[in-house]
Amino acid sequence: MTQFGQYPAPAHVIAHLSDTHFLGGDRPLYGRLATHDNLLRALEQLERSGTRPEAIVFTGDLTDLAEPDAYRRLREIVEPVAARIGAQIIWVMGNHDERFQFATGLLDEAGTTEPQDRVYDVAGLRIIAFDSTVPGYHHGDLTDAQLDWLAEVLSTPAPHGTLLAMHHPPIPTPLELMALLELRGQERLAEVVGGTDVRGILAGHLHYTTHSLFAGVPVSVAAATCYTMDLSAPVHTLSGVDGSQAFNLVHVYADQIVHSVVPIGEFAETSRFGDAFLHGMEAMTPELRLEVFSSKASTVTMAEVEAMGAAD
Numbered sequence: 001m002t003q004f005g006q007y008p009a010p011a012h013v014i015a016h017l018s019d020t021h022f023l024g025g026d027r028p029l030y031g032r033l034a035t036h037d038n039l040l041r042a043l044e045q046l047e048r049s050g051t052r053p054e055a056i057v058f059t060g061d062l063t064d065l066a067e068p069d070a071y072r073r074l075r076e077i078v079e080p081v082a083a084r085i086g087a088q089i090i091w092v093m094g095n096h097d098e099r100f101q102f103a104t105g106l107l108d109e110a111g112t113t114e115p116q117d118r119v120y121d122v123a124g125l126r127i128i129a130f131d132s133t134v135p136g137y138h139h140g141d142l143t144d145a146q147l148d149w150l151a152e153v154l155s156t157p158a159p160h161g162t163l164l165a166m167h168h169p170p171i172p173t174p175l176e177l178m179a180l181l182e183l184r185g186q187e188r189l190a191e192v193v194g195g196t197d198v199r200g201i202l203a204g205h206l207h208y209t210t211h212s213l214f215a216g217v218p219v220s221v222a223a224a225t226c227y228t229m230d231l232s233a234p235v236h237t238l239s240g241v242d243g244s245q246a247f248n249l250v251h252v253y254a255d256q257i258v259h260s261v262v263p264i265g266e267f268a269e270t271s272r273f274g275d276a277f278l279h280g281m282e283a284m285t286p287e288l289r290l291e292v293f294s295s296k297a298s299t300v301t302m303a304e305v306e307a308m309g310a311a312d
Contacts (some may be wrong), residue, residue, distance in 0.1 A: 018204025060094025071105030141170030
């Protein structure tokens with residue numbers, strides 16, 4: 001593929017989804033939210049796009065009630081897509097999940113109530129699935145043992161750096177009630193993460209897309225695929241809506257990471273520059289491309305560009 005701009009192709013591409021909130025038996029969430037259909041649409045869009053992420057990271061609340069059948073159905077939907085596009089699946093615990101069912105239902109491991117923390121190597125990019133859940137509660141916290149384990153892992157840098165994937169984001173939220181369910185003890189995590197090779201933190205939980213910094217590290221929160229929070233609702237309310245569902249694409253470059261939001265759904269196409277146009281641009285010199293595509297005075301038509309590609 002021709003390099004059109006200043007940047008080379010990313011070293012890694014990751015798909016980041018969150019808060020699927022599956023129920024067993026394909027039951028709709030709250031009696032009306034088609035969580036399974038939403039995820040199917042998201043994965044269909046991902047596959048149709050031609051993007052080939054090396055990993056698909058799900059940052060928690062994979063099920064709503066931790067029913068074994070919900071975990072089974074989730075795997076039935078995700079695993080075939082991941083296999084077709086060649087992506088590793090990375091599951092992260094959320095507060096609506098339960099550790100025992102998570103381990104047995106998603107990882108085919110022995111059931112346990114211990115934190116579900118794991119390290120994945122994605123072609124030199126380290127992704128750490130970090131369990132921020134508190135058994136029996138919906139807020140987040142981390143044990144001293146977990147933080148010691150994380151510090152030990154991070155003591156050795158990974159070739160391409162580290163992404164920390166967790167459910168509860170270590171950032172503020174403007175939703176007052178959601179603040180009751182935030183990650184506690186964030187200063188302890190900051191002491192461990194700061195100054196290490198952690199290049200980004202992927203999270204969920206909030207049910208809306210947002211970004212911030214934590215201990216100097218960029219934080220990217222992916223909106224839920226099930227339903228989202230309406231930040232335009234009257235202040236002091238917590239309004240969940242069936243709209244604005246999305247997932248993120250994470251493009252990892254040598255010295256920066258780009259997080260892009262992909263809304264879930266079918267939308268009317270208003271314009272298109274297709275493969276023929278792209279091939280025509282590739283056939284040009286860099287100088288001619290700039291004049292054709294950037295100059296406001298350009299008189300070259302789309303048909304002429306496509307003809308150049310066909311001739312080449």
